[in-house]
Every structure is written in C-alpha cells, then in structure tokens.
Amino acid sequence: MLEDPLARLLQQAAIGDLAAFEGVYRRLSGPAFGIARRVTLNEAQAEEVCQEVFLEVWRTCARYDRSRGSVSAWILTIAHRRAVDRVRSEQAASTRLAAAGRLESEATPRDSVPDQVEHRLEREKVRRCLRRLTRTQREAVRLTYYTGYTQRQAADLLEVPLTTVKGRLRDGLIRLRDCLGVGV
Amino acid sequence: MSEAGVHGLTAGYAVDALDPEEAEAAERHLAECEDCRRDLADFRETAVRLAGAEVREPRPEVWEAVRGAALRTRQLPPLTGAPEPGAHPRAGVVRLPVRSRWLPWTVAAACALVAVVLAGSLVSVSQRMDAEARHAAEMEKLLAAPDTNMVEAPLGDARATVFASYEMDAAMLVVEGLPSAPRGMAYQMWWADEGDVRPAGRLEPSADGRHSGMAEDMGRPEQLRVSLEPAEGASEPSGEAMSIDM
Numbered sequence: 001m002l003e004d005p006l007a008r009l010l011q012q013a014a015i016g017d018l019a020a021f022e023g024v025y026r027r028l029s030g031p032a033f034g035i036a037r038r039v040t041l042n043e044a045q046a047e048e049v050c051q052e053v054f055l056e057v058w059r060t061c062a063r064y065d066r067s068r069g070s071v072s073a074w075i076l077t078i079a080h081r082r083a084v085d086r087v088r089s090e091q092a093a094s095t096r097l098a099a100a101g102r103l104e105s106e107a108t109p110r111d112s113v114p115d116q117v118e119h120r121l122e123r124e125k126v127r128r129c130l131r132r133l134t135r136t137q138r139e140a141v142r143l144t145y146y147t148g149y150t151q152r153q154a155a156d157l158l159e160v161p162l163t164t165v166k167g168r169l170r171d172g173l174i175r176l177r178d179c180l181g182v183g184v
Numbered sequence: 185m186s187e188a189g190v191h192g193l194t195a196g197y198a199v200d201a202l203d204p205e206e207a208e209a210a211e212r213h214l215a216e217c218e219d220c221r222r223d224l225a226d227f228r229e230t231a232v233r234l235a236g237a238e239v240r241e242p243r244p245e246v247w248e249a250v251r252g253a254a255l256r257t258r259q260l261p262p263l264t265g266a267p268e269p270g271a272h273p274r275a276g277v278v279r280l281p282v283r284s285r286w287l288p289w290t291v292a293a294a295c296a297l298v299a300v301v302l303a304g305s306l307v308s309v310s311q312r313m314d315a316e317a318r319h320a321a322e323m324e325k326l327l328a329a330p331d332t333n334m335v336e337a338p339l340g341d342a343r344a345t346v347f348a349s350y351e352m353d354a355a356m357l358v359v360e361g362l363p364s365a366p367r368g369m370a371y372q373m374w375w376a377d378e379g380d381v382r383p384a385g386r387l388e389p390s391a392d393g394r395h396s397g398m399a400e401d402m403g404r405p406e407q408l409r410v411s412l413e414p415a416e417g418a419s420e421p422s423g424e425a426m427s428i429d430m
Binding site: 014016018021022025029030031032033034035037038046047050051054055058059060061062063068069070072073076077079080081084119122123125126127141144145148149150151152154166169170173176177180182183 | 193194195196198199200201202203221222225226227228229230231232233234235236237238239240241242243246247249250251253254255257258259260261262263
C-alpha cells in the first residue's frame with residue numbers, strides 16, 4: 001500500500017499536536033464540508049456537521065486503524081454518516097429530494113487557483129464516470145449517497161423491489177470504482 | 185442471509201444506506217468476510233472521490249470553532265479491541281483524570297463545575313474564543329496536575345470551590361451564588377499570608393451566573409480572599425474581603 005501522507009499527520013495529532021491536526025483539517029475540511037452540504041443542502045447544517053466531524057477526529061484519532069483504509073476514507077465516511085444522520089432525523093425529506101434533482105454540482109468552490117484547477121479536473125472526472133452508469137444505477141447512487149436515503153426508501157420511491165436497488169447500487173459503485181481507478 | 189443479499193449490504197453499508205438492523209448484519213458479516221472488507225474499502229475510497237468532486241471550503245470560523253473545541257476536549261487513548269460506533273463528542277466538557285485519592289463524588293462534582301463554566305464560555309463570540317480557549321487550556325492543565333486538591337467552602341453567602349496546585353503555583357476559584365458586580369466594579373482575588381495581602385487576579389462572570397478565575401503566584405498562602413474593587417483593579421483590598429482558609 002502506498003504511504004498515506006495524512007496518516008503521519010494524524011499520528012502526530014493523536015499525541016496532541018494541534019498543528020498536525022490543523023494540517024489534516026486543511027486537507028479534508030473541503031470535501032467533508034462539501035459532501036455534508038451536498039447531502040443536507042444547508043450551509044449552516046453542513047458547518048455543524050463539519051465541526052462535529054473534526055472534533056470526533058480529534059477525540060478518536062488514536063483509534064484510527066490504517067488497515068481499514070485511508071485517512072481520507074475514514075474521515076469522509078464519518079462526515080457522510082453524520083450528514084445522513086441529520087437528514088434522516090428530519091421530516092422534510094421530500095423537499096430535499098426536489099432540490100437534489102441534478103447530480104451535477106453547481107457549487108463554485110471558494111478556493112485558491114491551483115486548487116480550483118485540481119478540483120475542477122476531479123469534478124469533471126467524477127461527472128464523466130457518473131455519466132457512464134446506466135440511468136438506474138445513477139439513480140440508485142444519487143438517492144443513497146447524495147440524498148441520504150436508505151436502499152429501502154429508494155426502492156419504495158422507485159417502486160422496484162429492494163433487491164433491484166441493492167444490485168443497481170452495487171453495480172454502480174463497482175463501475176464508478178473502476179472508472180475512477182480506485183484500488184488498482 | 186443469502187450471498188447476494190449480503191453483498192448488497194456491503195455496498196449499502198459503504199454509502200450509509202442501510203437500516204440499523206441491516207447495518208448490524210453487515211457489520212457481523214464484514215467481520216468474517218475478508219473479500220467483503222476489501223470491497224468495502226474500495227467502495228469507501230470511491231466515495232472519497234465522489235466527495236472530492238464536491239469540495240467547498242468552509243468559512244474560517246469553522247476552523248476557529250473546531251480548534252477552540254479541540255482545546256477543551258480530551259483525546260481518547262488507542263483502542264485495542266473493536267471500535268465503538270456512535271461515540272459522540274461533548275464539546276467543551278473536560279474530563280478530569282481520575283485519581284484514587286479523590287472520592288468519586290468529588291471528581292464528579294469537579295467535572296460538573298468545570299463543564300458548566302466552560303459551557304458558559306462556549307456562547308462567547310468568535311473574537312473571544314482564543315482567550316477562552318487559553319483559559320480552558322490553563323484550567324485543564326491545573327486539573328490534570330498531580331497534586332491538585334479541591335476545597336469547598338462558604339464565601340460570604342456564596343459557595344466557593346477551589347482547585348489548587350502547589351506544583352502549578354496556581355488555583356482556580358469557582359463561586360456559585362455571588363451577586364453580580366455593580367457597573368464599573370469587579371471581584372478581585374487576593375492571596376493572604378502573615379499579614380501580607382497580594383493581588384491574585386479577577387473573577388469573571390460566566391453565562392450561567394457563576395464567577396470563576398485563575399489565581400496565579402499562589403506561594404503558600406493562608407487564605408484566598410475576594411473583594412469588590414473598581415474594574416481596573418486595585419493594588420490592595422479596599423472593601424471588606426471574604427475569605428477561604430487554604
């Protein structure tokens with residue numbers, strides 16, 4: 001496995017090094033806030049999620065287990081789960097769905113020029129890979145990952161059996177994985 | 185559960201799309217299935233890429249809040265067994281290291297007091313956060329010192345709690361039930377020994393109506409006193425002082 005540059009920073013943070021922790025924050029607060037914002041569709045909630053996530057990271061960074069995946073995956077998994085927990089506890093799921101109608105993000109990130117270039121490339125790549133999914137696979141990914149629905153809720157909404165949604169989501173993620181060159 | 189059903193759970197688990205019971209089933213299965221763990225890791229890295237396409241920098245205030253909260257939050261030691269899911273942080277609550285010579289109720293009382301004082305400081309505006317965070321860090325250091333002792337005593341009609349450490353040469357005073365200082369006035373602390381009285385810093389009101397302050401350069405005083413003085417500070421107590429025997 002390639003050396004994870006964030007693992008070292010996290011290790012430092014685990015012994016109370018706040019500067020190292022800030023390094024982790026600087027690298028991952030953008031995607032963590034971004035995904036929380038995408039799921040909650042609410043800036044203020046996304047900021048709260050972002051705070052909760054990094055406080056949890058600070059508290060528990062000694063417990064990060066690199067055999068389970070990268071630091072990015074660990075932290076962004078926490079971010080996604082917390083964002084999803086928030087929207088699930090809300091009643092207004094249907095209004096969110098309408099706003100989340102498009103997969104493409106319209107966000108114009110407020111960051112530096114080199115970062116913008118890098119982010120634009122990454123965004124374009126993801127967009128292209130999403131387009132390569134079948135329509136039904138894309139729907140399954142959108143309703144679960146981006147909207148925060150359970151597979152069961154997605155199945156109800158699409159009026160298809162639960163196993164169909166499970167299959168579409170799994171196939172969709174596999175196709176995305178291969179398209180994005182993850183795990184090779 | 186069938187093989188296909190379980191595989192469906194891995195993808196759903198990776199994007200948090202399972203009901204709680206399904207998530208438990210997935211976790212049980214993942215513990216036994218190495219291939220599934222590899223799939224899960226790949227799906228999560230894929231999700232990292234999806235999040236990477238949503239990058240948006242949060243406002244600088246978010247880091248300030250995270251930093252302030254981190255300074256008040258104790259880190260957990262490494263875990264040797266399985267991770268504890270759903271452990272939610274409680275911002276601003278400082279856990280005291282438990283020492284055997286302290287009775288459990290004493291530790292609990294100290295935790296409650298400090299948590300309340302810090303919670304008061306949490307409502308402050310962002311410009312004050314650095315000062316508050318420093319204050320919280322000082323308190324935490326004092327509470328963690330090996331020789332810190334706690335004294336509870338009446339202070340006038342109010343109730344005072346003092347945490348004092350000779351090693352740190354400092355004490356923290358938390359007072360409950362002290363009337364608010366009149367406009368232009370403040371409560372000031374004093375160290376008193378052998379007829380000598382030295383200024384020891386100010387007591388600040390917190391949001392919940394308590395007063396607290398760090399008193400430094402403690403030495404070996406006989407008493408900690410509190411008096412009402414002009415807000416800019418006095419070099420010796422002018423009014424009548426209340427006192428706690430140390």
